[in-house]
Amino acid sequence: MKVSELLTLPALNGMHLIAGRTGIEREVRTVNMMDAPDIINFLKPNEFLVTTAYHIKDKPQLLSSLVEAMANQGCAALGIKTRRYLKEIPAEALVLANDLSFPIIELPAELSLGEIINHTLRGILDQRATELTFAMETHKQFTNLIMRGKGIQKLLDHLSDMIGYPILLVDQYLKPIFHPISTSGIIPIIKKMNEEGFRFHKTKTSFFSFSSLSNKQPYTVFPIYMNEEKFGYLTISGEIKTSDNLITLTIEQATNVISFALMKEHALKQHDRNIRNDFFLHFLDGSFSSQEEIINRAKEFSLHNEQTYICAVGKIDESDSDISYTQLQRRADSIYEFLEDELHLSPDPIHLFTKGKKCILLYEVNEVSADVLQTVETSIRSLQRITASQFDCTISFGVSHMSPSFLQTKNSYKEANDSLLEGGLSKRTEYIQIFRTKDIMELLRIIPEEDLMNFHHFALQGFSKIFTEEEQTLLQTLSVYLETHCQISETAKRLFVHRNTVVYRLEKCEELLGKSLKDSETTLQIRLALRIKSLLNI
Template sequence: MHSFTIEKLIQHLGPVGAQLKAGRKGLTNKIFNANIIDNPDSFEWFTAGDFILTTGYIFLNDTALQRKLIRELADQNCAGLGIKVKRYWDEIPKAIIDEANLRGFPVIEIPFTYSLAQISNIINAEVHQREDSVFKKYRDIHNAFSKCSIEGGNLWEIVKLTSDLVENPVIMLDSNFNLLSYYERPNNPYKLSDNLQLIEREKVFTKEFTDGIPTSAKKFTLSIKRKFPDENGDIVCRVIPIAYSQIIYGYIIVWEVTHKLESIDYIALESAAQSAAMERVKTKQMIEAQHKMKEDFYDDLLQGKIVSVNAVKSLAEIHGINPSRNHICAVINTKDAPRETLKEIINICMDVAMKCRRRIRSIIRENNVIMFIELEEAESRYEPSIEVRGFLERLELNINSSCKGLVYRIGVSNVCTDFLTIGKSCLLAQDVLRISAKLPTSEGVFYFNDLISYHLLDSTLDKARLQNFFNSALGSLRDYDKINKTELMSTLESYYLANGNVSIASKAMFIHRNTFIYRIEKIKQILQNDLKDAEYNFNCQLALHISKIIDVS
């Protein structure tokens, strides 16, 4: 038996005066149910195939709400809208007709002599006569998922089956919005791979997209609509929870581009969600065991307990790391931040990494977030590339924006060319944090390669020898500053930082150029040196470095 469509409804009601007023393009829309709208906030409770009936009272004299009504019902793939006239409206408002024509959404004028209940009964009677075919489809859907489960179908097979049934690309995420599986359609004009980073166990969508998606099953309606921005227009995505016993184990996302979802499609999605929930419950214990194994792996790796190249290779690959690539270790150190803040930092790291197309792995240890940054083959094996520095600068901006008031520093190691020794790189990153804490600017991102001279001085010479070297080079200048309360030491440092350019150095210190020249002449007099000898200048700069890592007062 053929479906009951808008066209058939008009044929049925035409003799009693019903007329199509807008949306002729939607004449073939299928009707599966009749529903009455009496609340402007009830849009989300309607589903595909619903024919909505209203007197228009709740939209009276509100043009914006009238347009919103049509937009929301069209986005929900409802079949059409029936408006009873001559009670609150003499005719259907122009705003509704214009919006409906724009979206090809059918709007039918219902004669005053008919009650909404009568129209609802007519529609439901027609629908019920055709329900045998719907029930058959429902049984087919149920049998298909039952067969898939009996034959041990995994999430990839469930997603493929779902995609075949709803005729759209489908993506399955875990409860943290990391990718579990997906299935592409050959006729998809907006390819998943062109728009999304499809890497298992990593974020697929940005935080902006997932914000607002309920994490509690109680807050979900039939589905949640999200729009994915595309240069050719927003892509509609339908989000369905994978839930069991009011616990959300993940989400099914339909990339609605090749077929508008109908009522029967939502039945398929519900069955898919149930099958996926059972699969997720079965694997929950396995995931918990994997998490424990992952934590043990990182602990052993950082402590240098893994000594076999083959062992680190196989274990790293299990945990989504490519050990054949070079890596950089970055340690984000916070000041007594709660664990929830550290988890938020990890989410920020993952979100920024996804936007920068950068592969990372992050773990929490005490007050630190330790991040392993995978490098591209073309990137330098000697120092962090411009792209890596750009990624970390962007990360710093995002942490500052999301965690206002958080006191933290980021220490960045050298490039690790042997993943077996990544633990040493982690220690270097922590060493960078320790040394950076002694510098005047102790917040921000600090790189081992930028502080390598400080690291060398701090790790290879005892403090007494460093003190003697400083006294020999700049002791007289330090004593003059102390007695006369001057700033000749910082003046000399600015002079070197500006490569001897007086104009740049004076601007950096916010003093007049002549004042800066006077100070430099005074420094030359105290040091009894004209600052033209390269070797002497090197010793002075080294002494200034020493003053940053030990107390030379």
């Protein structure tokens, strides 16, 4: 209850405001009665103090100190019976109250302090009951809109009409989710904030406000939480003050209903995503009994067999930070879910699936041309930039050649995955590795595994069959050294070690192999052996 509303209570007829008129919008939440010198130590913010001023009757000048202390404490107002012990309020106290916008109220003589307290508390409780009833009715209205299938958009329209401000619902990345037509002016502001890397942070407060420098417009933001990882913001084009209880209650009820509606919507989307993902993984694993079954099931997910596709396999580049496997998987899921939403903006359909820590993109190719791979690469570059901007990490991709039908995308997946692995051999990050026809890895697959194992052991003789930790480090250094065309400085740079360390490790490799790394035949054999090691996962 505000001070202005307190003054209009019929039961408290006779109360008069004698100072601090500009502060009558202060909130009254509790009322207290006390006549003691140390009264300020017991007062709370938004408290209305009623007193006979008995403790300052002999020193009325102390009233100014009390007014200043109460204003600093955030109290609501001071009520004084002026015809009891204090005949009149000192002029300096009234001037100070006006300066501090702190209301001083003259209490009616015919009411006792106890009666004033009871009437005030009853007024506060009655208003709280009215607000609670209003909140329940408002919540019911919003819930009915959702239950009748009107959707979140209709709810936002209704809320906008109720509070008189345009509203925009954005996700945690400041991308609009729902917005009425009236919010067209907010979208450019949010878009600019997004482009400049601005983010709202999780807050324990129910809402917060900010102003845009470009249009001097205030905005109020109400967080909407769905779970620990996913949340959004109800952005209102206007300032909502904490004293606007009914408007705040209305918006809070709407955010509660929107939160549950978004949770339900997200759960349904996640369920559909899991079904679609399971189908594609079973397809890759060869779990279906016939091609006809695959073709028919693929149609359910808008994957047509006669369509031409390009496959891309992506993986978040590993960092040295100490993150658990669960945290890594959650982060990957969040990133891939974000990328899937971004792909929906593409003019041509792009299908996203996940497999462990990897994502799989199937690009539909409607016009086969020489620059189609360039188009796919441009799209992937855009995804890499967005990922780096939004999540402060990098992601690399391997890309296949075109597949003339959906049934052949299984081979395209292998091409893209091999390309991703090949790009990772040189310790690069944020790369796009296009599959090369007749690649060495493809040729090696033709050779029987036993022959590959024999060649591997021959080329790397001197190393243990089960590599020790030191030998793994030496092989890694040797691999990067060969991939960088035997450039010691570049090898040291990619491995984050001193070049003398690289020289020492290479000399150690020559000692184990019993061969010189300057011999072209030797380095060719080692390159093939390292490819075989990767292929057979030795």
